[in-house]
Every structure is written in C-alpha cells, then in structure tokens.
Amino acid sequence: MTAGTVAVAGGAGFIAGAIARKLAEAAGARVRVLSRDPERARSRFKGRGVEFVRADVLDTASLRAALKGVQAVIDAVQFEGYPIEDPRRGLTFERIDYGGAISLLQAAQTAGTLTKFVYISGAGADENSAHPAFRAKGRAERAIRESGIRFTIFRPSLVYGPGSRVIELLVKSLSWTPVFMVPGSGRQRLQPVFVGDLAAAVSLALEGCGDGGTFQIGGPEAMTFDEFIRLLMEITGRRRALLHAPQSALHLLGVAAESLPVGRRVFSRDAVEFLTADSVCDNGPLLREFKLSLTPPRQGLSYLAARSA
Ligand SMILES: NC(=O)c1ccc[n+]([C@@H]2O[C@H](COP(=O)([O-])OP(=O)(O)OC[C@H]3O[C@@H](n4cnc5c(N)ncnc54)[C@H](OP(=O)(O)O)[C@@H]3O)[C@@H](O)[C@H]2O)c1
Numbered sequence: 330m331t332a333g334t335v336a337v338a339g340g341a342g343f344i345a346g347a348i349a350r351k352l353a354e355a356a357g358a359r360v361r362v363l364s365r366d367p368e369r370a371r372s373r374f375k376g377r378g379v380e381f382v383r384a385d386v387l388d389t390a391s392l393r394a395a396l397k398g399v400q401a402v403i404d405a406v407q408f409e410g411y412p413i414e415d416p417r418r419g420l421t422f423e424r425i426d427y428g429g430a431i432s433l434l435q436a437a438q439t440a441g442t443l444t445k446f447v448y449i450s451g452a453g454a455d456e457n458s459a460h461p462a463f464r465a466k467g468r469a470e471r472a473i474r475e476s477g478i479r480f481t482i483f484r485p486s487l488v489y490g491p492g493s494r495v496i497e498l499l500v501k502s503l504s505w506t507p508v509f510m511v512p513g514s515g516r517q518r519l520q521p522v523f524v525g526d527l528a529a530a531v532s533l534a535l536e537g538c539g540d541g542g543t544f545q546i547g548g549p550e551a552m553t554f555d556e557f558i559r560l561l562m563e564i565t566g567r568r569r570a571l572l573h574a575p576q577s578a579l580h581l582l583g584v585a586a587e588s589l590p591v592g593r594r595v596f597s598r599d600a601v602e603f604l605t606a607d608s609v610c611d612n613g614p615l616l617r618e619f620k621l622s623l624t625p626p627r628q629g630l631s632y633l634a635a636r637s638a
Pocket of ligand 1: 338339340341342343344345363364365366370384385386387404405406407408409425426449450451452484485486487488489494495
C-alpha cells in the first residue's frame, strides 16, 4: 500500500465506505475520508482507524485544505439521486462526476505530494457517448490519463454489498408489492460485483498493481436483470411475479417528471436509458493484473438471507 495518507473522496457513500474500511485494515497508510458532512459520515462508518475531513468537490478551497500532504486520492464521489440528474439543484454528471474529478485532481496536484489517483468510473464509460453519465465518466478518465499523475481507473458494473442503496431499494420493493416492476425488457445484462472485491482491487492499486491501466470489473457471472431479480427473490425468500415496464412508457414518465416546474426531479429519460443499458465487463485484464478471486453473486448476496431469516 502507498505509504502516507490516502484520501477517500465519497464520504458516507457506499463504495467510499467499503474502500476506507479495507484500507484501514491494511497496515501502512493513514486513511482520510473526505465528506461534505464529516460528522454524519463518521456516524455511518462501520470501522475504525479513519479520520474524517470536510471537503466538497464544488469548493476548491475545501479540497485544497483537505488534501494537504496526501500521497494518494481515491475518487468515489457521486451526486445524491443518481442516475436521475436534477439540473435545477446542480446535480448533473457533468458538474459532479466530471467536474468533481477535475477539481479533486487539480487540488491533489497542488498539494505537491500526490503519487497516485484512483478513479471509480463505470462500465460503459465513453467520452463520445450521448448519455451524460457515460460521457462524464469518459471525459473524467481522459483528464486523469492526461494529468501526468500515476493512476488506476476501475469501471465497475453494478456494485452490491451491505449498504448498497440500489439493493436496499430492490429488496424493499420485493417486500412491498405483490409484483415486481422491471425497467424495460429485463434482458439488459449485468455483471454484479461485490463491493469487497472492488475495495480489494483499489487496495492493490495503491500497492502499484494496474498502474496506468483502466480495468473493467464485474462479478464472475453475467446475468440478465430478470435473472438478477430472481436471484434476489430466491435469497430473500420473497417470490414475486415480474412485470416489464416498456421503455416507451418509462420514457413518457420521464418526460412528465422532467416537465414538472418545481420540486426534486424524481425520474428522467436519461435514467431510463441508464437502467435499461447493458453493463457487462471483460474481467480478463483485471484478473491477469490483480490476481483477484471474484466473489460469486450467491455468496456475496448471502448477507441478505441472513437479514431476512
Ligand atoms: N454503486 C454502483 O453500483 C456503482 C457502479 C458503477 C460505478 N459507480 C460509481 O462509484 C462511485 C461511488 O458510487 P456510490 O454508489 O458509492 O455512491 P453513493 O453511495 O451515492 O456515494 C457518493 C458519495 O459522494 C459524496 N458526494 C456527493 N456530492 C459531493 C460533493 N459535492 N463533494 C464531495 N462529496 C460528495 C457523498 O458523500 P457525503 O455526503 O459524505 O459528502 C456521497 O455519499 C460513483 O462515481 C458511481 O458512479 C457506482
């Protein structure tokens, strides 16, 4: 592991929390979690040996102060409510994901002590994509590659594990409703990856694995969205009929939500595209470089069975 201080940007977040825990377990580095609300992040953190510092990727001064003396930065920041952008509240992929990565990178470079930058990108990242999420990730990746700083970029498929907002929502929906509404055909393909495996890969990246590389990271099994929901049903013992919401109907909902003149945006057409896109990974380069053993989904999701027992 990189000696010195590692800053994990992403505060009380799902992936940042798992990474901070993993790094805190390893000897040799001090872990500094950056959060807009460090006390709240501390209260949610299930682990020890980590310091919490206030920083907002929209506030350069806060980043500069928080990144003083850091040797490595991990960027796992995302705006609340994603993948539904809310431009009226400034919550867009362009502003938080791309802009935030640039601000973090620049502030870290200004600190003068930075030796490694790790970016949590996403499967499908592509600076030429018409979709704002994939485009912002792709643009951030390019800026990192061209920064001259040592880096490793990870492009995860759906990440699951204790604390995942997405899994919580899916499991809650399974308990609340007699049928489960699947976005689109249900044939979109996922490769769910256990958050502990992603955290392990990040920890290895800080030891020098995958320097200068961009790695897709999915679980060991690709499956359709329907198959993933059926697996969740089997594990939690909540069997429901699957209904498929046609993409065209979801689009209309998106249009309606986007045209509401006030309030939080609760849905969008881009969110429909995001939810119905394939998200599969070629794990080959990752496995060759990091020698990781990826957790099978049935094993990684077993915490849900223990909870529903
Ligand atoms: N979850 C997945 O399945 C998945 C899959 C592929 C890629 N990813 C990527 O992985 C990264 C982390 O995702 P996640 O699921 O862990 O998200 P998350 O649980 O929503 O956490 C994101 C964190 O970002 C922090 N944040 C938000 N706005 C900020 C700002 N202006 N300045 C500083 N920090 C800010 C928040 O922490 P505070 O409130 O404490 O500041 C928040 O908890 C994202 O880039 C996401 O796109 C996630």
